[in-house]
Amino acid sequence: MAVVGASPVTFISESTNPGKQYQIPLWEITITSGVASAATWMTAVGLSGTDESTLVPTLLAGLLHQGLIAVPPS
DSSP, X not given: OBOEESSOEEEEOSSSSTTOEEEEOGGGOEEETTEEEOHHHHHHHTOOHHIIIXXXXXXXXXXXXXXXXXXXXO
């Protein structure tokens, strides 16, 4: 299930295309067992290197921890 939040998650690439800005749509982010992921989106846009392995997972974990993205209320 997609997450809720205020806006798409935006970041600047460090490895795939350094300096390029990306936006992850909220509907592409899932939370499973307390872990936020955008794995399908990352594969679709061809994210690689530290963007895929560290940057996006760390960014999503921080947003989840701060309550800026969350599982939709049921």
